[in-house]
Amino acid sequence: MPAPISMDAVDQALGHLGYRAGTLKARFLEAVRRRFAEGARRVDAAELVRELWGPWADVAELRRRRKNLSGLKSAVNADLKRLFREGHNPEGLVVGPRNVFSMCDEAKDRVIEAVAGQVRDAGLAMEEFLDLLGRLRSMLRDPSLSRLVAEGAAGGLSADLAGLLGEIRGLAGEEGAGGAARGNAGDAADASGEADAVEELEDFEEVEEIEDLEPEEEDAEAAEDLDAAIEAFEEVLEGDETPGGIEEMEDFAEEIEAVDDGAEEIAAIGEDGAAAPAGAGEGAAPAAAGGEAGGPAGTAPETAGSAGGWAAFREALAAFGVAGPGAGAADGGTEPGEARRLAAFFDQALGRREMRFNRYLAVPGGETEVGRAGGLDGALPPRRVRVAPFEMAMYPVTNALFEAFVEQTGYRTVAERVGYSTVYEGRFRKARDADGRLARFVVNPFPAARRVPGACWYRPGGPESSLHLRRDHPVVHVALEDALAFCAWTGRRLPDELEWEAAARAFRALDYPWGEAWRPEACNTEAAAVGDTTPVDRYEAHANPLGLVDLLGNVLEWTLSPFRPGGSHGPGTAYAARGGCWISPAGVRLTARWRVEARTTSNILGFRCVLL
Secondary structure, eight states: OOOOOOHHHHHHHHHHHOOOTTSHHHHHHHHHHHHHHTTOSOOOHHHHHHHHHOOOSSHHHHHHHHHHHHHHHHHHHHHHHHHHHHTSSTTOEEEOTTSSEEEOHHHHHHHHHHHHHHHHHTTOOHHHHHHHHHHHHHHHTOTHHHHHHHHGGGGTOOHHHHHHHHHHHHHTTOHHHHHHHHHHTTOHHHHTTOOOOOOBOTTOSSOOBGGGSOHHHHHHHHHHHHHHHHHHHHHHHHTOOOOTTOOSOOOOOSOOOOOTTSOOOBOEEOTTSSEEOTTTTSSOOOOOTTSOOOOSTTSOOEEESHHHHHHHHHHHHHHHTOOOTTOOGGGTSOOHHHHHHHHHHHHHTOOHHHHHTOOEEEEOOEEEEEOOTTOTTOOOOOEEEEEOOEEEESSOOBHHHHHHHHHHHOOOOHHHHHTEEEEEEOSEEEEEOTTSOEEEEEEOSSOEEEEEETOBTTBTTSTTOOOTTOTTSBOOSOOHHHHHHHHHHHTOBOOOHHHHHHHHTTTTTOSBTTBSSOOGGGSBSGGGTOOSOOOTTTTGGGOOTTOOOOOSBSSEEEEEEESSTTOOOSTTOEEEEESOOTTSOTTOOTTOEEEEETTOOBTTEEOOOEEO
């Protein structure tokens, strides 16, 4: 949870800034302060843009204004950090990535170092202290703790011990149990009638107060707070430093720099956790391959899948020069009957472990709604579509499945041929020792991307990495051409964009696979603090109603649809990728789209197949 910032500290820091009333910086801070005083835990960038510059004409203008806002925030934060060093901003507040006040990294480091120093002065080794915190975390997860604290002596606890446990829960952010225990212990603040500050749960679209949660949920939230504390202390112990002059992660509102051949452009991830696609708002409404943008309400629904999907797949195979057994590009590519034979041939070569992740589920087809109004997440225009029945992979293609394909064909991916790929490093990274054990947890101020020679599907982090303990992770560093080659050989194809969204939203227009409310524990995004891919079945308990797993987070998934309507297939075309990835911020929706050049390869990009 974010560090608490008092309004007194806010007013003290803003008073020392000395911005002239009516200037852009002063108006920006006043807008943030007003919302912060009202209890906002997050302020959408578009809301601030509207207040500072007025309505925007189109999405392109909004993107420009968001860049202006980002620069404005950076300038203000530079002044606030200077005041912190001068002693006029004692709590080290800055405007954080959620556009509310938070504590800067330098201030957090001072607090952590002070606590770590006190631990050492007490004669306790840091490792022992972290171990104690870990035990405390496990204890707080025990649902019986709430009952013990509430029952006190009747439950077998002394008054002192019950009070201590209540204090611990209170420090972990639990107002209900903590407030009661502090009252029993004669807490001065409670005696004076001051209300305890109630922190709200992070990363939920509709925020609930902790006092309204069931005891089990309270315990889990308290444990999450201790997780964060342990991770912070581990960083102090390891002596990690973040790059100077950089405060916190700015939400991705810029396009990531392309590689020399223009193949590495991935659209931004917006403030609301969804895509801010490259080129959005340039006058063309996005649509899936094989169909025009939806018309006005009342028109016949757009169709997708079945014969149209196979026709588009054949066209793509020919455009990329991809061929498999019986699927020469010259004769138009794989036919459905031949595809079924190839699928059976490939499946017979798989072992039991590989077959577990080679399951396909029936998608019934029918009419459904796709898209999202406003287009701020890059979504398709909202409209009704009719999708033919098909079968979709339960999971993204794993490293083990892709390895089986390579062993059968000797195929070399685009990344292997060009000799490099893009490797992303998220804000959160787990560093391991030579034996593969977790050594420390590193928090970076912002995600980064770099071109790494030798990075490819079987060396996802570069030449020193491997697929050890990753066979059930999604394959990455695959260009669209590589995904097409896998499909052509194995009797599959890629879904078009309408098929992907209709199946992912289970023909119910869901925002998330599990329903309508964001759940940070249900998928591998930045909120999960994993900092890498995860096994494709890790979040199986949060599958959508059709049983499809890992639809949000982990890796972006290629679709067969050019990003622009009417776009032709080929290596120079940008395609739509869906589903978010492990560096996506919390709240990314199933409607979000990313514009990805066909020859892009990176460790956040994979794919999922469909059968006829």
